[in-house]
Amino acid sequence: MDIYQIKDIDHYYGDKQVLSIEDISIQAASIVGLIGPNGSGKSTLLKLLGFLEEPTYGAILFKGKKVAFFSDEVRFRVTLLTQAPYLMRRSVFDNVVYGLKIRKDTKDLRSRVGRALDLVGLDPENFAKRKWYELSGGEAQRVALAARLVLKPEVLLLDEPTASVDADSARLIRKASLQAREEWGATLVVATHDWQWLYETCDSVMHLLHGRLFKNGLGSAVYGPWKFGAEGFLHKEFDDGQVLVVPTPEEGKKLAILDPSRMKISLPGKDPLLKWKIDTLNGFVTRLFLERNGEMVQVDIKVVELVITMRLALDKVEEFKLYPGKKVSIAYDPRDIEWF
Amino acid sequence: MRNRDPATYSAISVTLRTSGMAMAVSLLLGLPLGYLLGYFDFRFKKQIRIVVDTLLSLPTVFIGLVIYALLTRNGPLGEAGLLFTIPGIAVGQAILALPIVIALTATAVEASDRNLRITLMSLGANRFQIAKSTLWEVRLGLLAAAVTATGRVLTEVGISLMVGGNIKWHTRTITTAIALETNKGEFGMGIALGLVLLLIALTVNISLTGLRRRI
Numbered sequence: 211m212d213i214y215q216i217k218d219i220d221h222y223y224g225d226k227q228v229l230s231i232e233d234i235s236i237q238a239a240s241i242v243g244l245i246g247p248n249g250s251g252k253s254t255l256l257k258l259l260g261f262l263e264e265p266t267y268g269a270i271l272f273k274g275k276k277v278a279f280f281s282d283e284v285r286f287r288v289t290l291l292t293q294a295p296y297l298m299r300r301s302v303f304d305n306v307v308y309g310l311k312i313r314k315d316t317k318d319l320r321s322r323v324g325r326a327l328d329l330v331g332l333d334p335e336n337f338a339k340r341k342w343y344e345l346s347g348g349e350a351q352r353v354a355l356a357a358r359l360v361l362k363p364e365v366l367l368l369d370e371p372t373a374s375v376d377a378d379s380a381r382l383i384r385k386a387s388l389q390a391r392e393e394w395g396a397t398l399v400v401a402t403h404d405w406q407w408l409y410e411t412c413d414s415v416m417h418l419l420h421g422r423l424f425k426n427g428l429g430s431a432v433y434g435p436w437k438f439g440a441e442g443f444l445h446k447e448f449d450d451g452q453v454l455v456v457p458t459p460e461e462g463k464k465l466a467i468l469d470p471s472r473m474k475i476s477l478p479g480k481d482p483l484l485k486w487k488i489d490t491l492n493g494f495v496t497r498l499f500l501e502r503n504g505e506m507v508q509v510d511i512k513v514v515e516l517v518i519t520m521r522l523a524l525d526k527v528e529e530f531k532l533y534p535g536k537k538v539s540i541a542y543d544p545r546d547i548e549w550f
Numbered sequence: 551m552r553n554r555d556p557a558t559y560s561a562i563s564v565t566l567r568t569s570g571m572a573m574a575v576s577l578l579l580g581l582p583l584g585y586l587l588g589y590f591d592f593r594f595k596k597q598i599r600i601v602v603d604t605l606l607s608l609p610t611v612f613i614g615l616v617i618y619a620l621l622t623r624n625g626p627l628g629e630a631g632l633l634f635t636i637p638g639i640a641v642g643q644a645i646l647a648l649p650i651v652i653a654l655t656a657t658a659v660e661a662s663d664r665n666l667r668i669t670l671m672s673l674g675a676n677r678f679q680i681a682k683s684t685l686w687e688v689r690l691g692l693l694a695a696a697v698t699a700t701g702r703v704l705t706e707v708g709i710s711l712m713v714g715g716n717i718k719w720h721t722r723t724i725t726t727a728i729a730l731e732t733n734k735g736e737f738g739m740g741i742a743l744g745l746v747l748l749l750i751a752l753t754v755n756i757s758l759t760g761l762r763r764r765i
Binding site: 257260262280282286287288289290291292294295296298299308309310313357358361368441 | 663665666668669671672674675676679683688689735739
């Protein structure tokens with residue numbers, strides 16, 4: 211069942227369009243990753259999904275129904291953990307019970323708070339009485355998460371939950387969030403740059419760029435400056451003299467997006483890639499990452515300042531004997547490059 | 551200082567009663583209004599803010615004059631019979647305190663973390679609960695507003711004099727008593743009364759500091 215259906219939303223802050231998404235659905239009890247550079251609209255989308263803001267145009271259906279912004283129907287079911295956690299100026303215990311008290315659900319508060327704190331790896335004995343200022347950044351983030359988990363929300367929206375915490379807190383936050391799905395079937399939408407979230411835990415990944423969804427997942431964004439090239443093409447010159455050729459953009463679009471699924475990898479000089487009108491870039495492998503299914507490997511290839519993430523089958527990686535530092539060529543057709 | 555002088559006790563009592571009533575009214579009205587002004591964005595918000603800030607420098611004699619004109623027998627509110635009464639003084643003092651409470655509350659609310667609103671909303675709070683929790687979050691700012699307004703109300707003389715009329719046993723406050731004693735050339739008495747007023751202010755502030763630590 212779809213818990214969310216986004217129907218052609220456009221969202222503006224003043225005159226500035228910050229989000230434009232056509233149709234997407236999010237399945238109940240799934241974990242959806244949301245990636246994209248800063249300012250791409252991730253936090254805004256989370257606020258819309260949390261019904262904390264109303265899209266300027268279009269609608270978001272919750273369980274197939276149109277619900278009013280900030281209505282009782284969703285307020286008690288969806289919760290958002292913001293990027294910089296805000297703890298109220300009260301004890302850890304009072305922070306965690308806040309939502310329950312709001313719901314007038316005050317049975318067994320002590321044991322439920324204890325359980326929620328346990329879930330995020332904080333010892334209730336030790337932490338429940340602490341004041342908001344007696345916590346480290348990672349602990350504060352975990353208390354904020356506990357305050358959401360104790361509500362057993364149907365939807366847990368997480369805005370870069372592990373961006374500014376230590377590795378141990380990050381691990382505990384991930385674990386606790388996953389528990390929410392396992393224990394009561396929560397749907398999770400996670401904006402993150404954390405690879406472990408994305409490829410170990412997410413069922414699907416949405417890529418936002420300039421407020422729009424990039425259909426094919428792992429696109430790499432290329433920023434200008436651009437120079438005019440031949441026959442309606444633009445050139446991006448990298449520091450080492452390599453040139454990326456892209457088609458001329460439509461009016462108002464600023465970002466060129468390379469779609470790695472349409473690119474080919476080869477070893478320098480080994481493959482007659484240039485026999486068609488295809489251009490190449492040279493770079494080297496910086497990272498290999500085995501996806502959760504164990505069949506596909508993500509290969510990060512650095513071309514000067516640009517990082518292109520390609521997904522290759524395991525046997526392809528073996529065939530090319532890829533390892534971090536290995537020099538590779540990437541072939542692309544400039545006409546495949548889209549503008550955003 | 552006169553030892554256990556009943557007239558002095560009467561002035562202290564009148565001072566505490568007028569200030570207490572004025573503060574109760576100004577907090578009751580000022581906290582919600584300050585919250586609305588600080589929390590929401592609406593048309594003319596800036597203009598309203600400028601007006602409120604300007605009212606911070608309301609001269610007490612001017613308030614006294616206006617209230618006098620309103621409450622005098624022939625005035626529009628003369629029927630109420632509030633002229634030369636303690637509630638009459640309290641009305642004037644509440645008008646003095648209100649802009650202070652509104653302005654400082656609005657500032658405290660505006661200065662609160664932007665994530666507070668989202669946090670409260672996403673934990674399920676409704677509008678009233680958001681207001682309540684936001685005010686509680688900025689409670690130290692509200693305490694500062696109350697302390698500032700109390701100081702102003704306790705020490706004003708213009709309103710008490712004009713609206714109260716400095717009637718012994720009835721509407722004479724510490725400040726109007728000081729003014730009178732000074733006119734009579736009783737400087738020692740005036741200074742002693744001044745010290746009493748300071749002592750009251752000290753007591754109020756010590757208890758508020760205690761409160762600040764507890765919350």
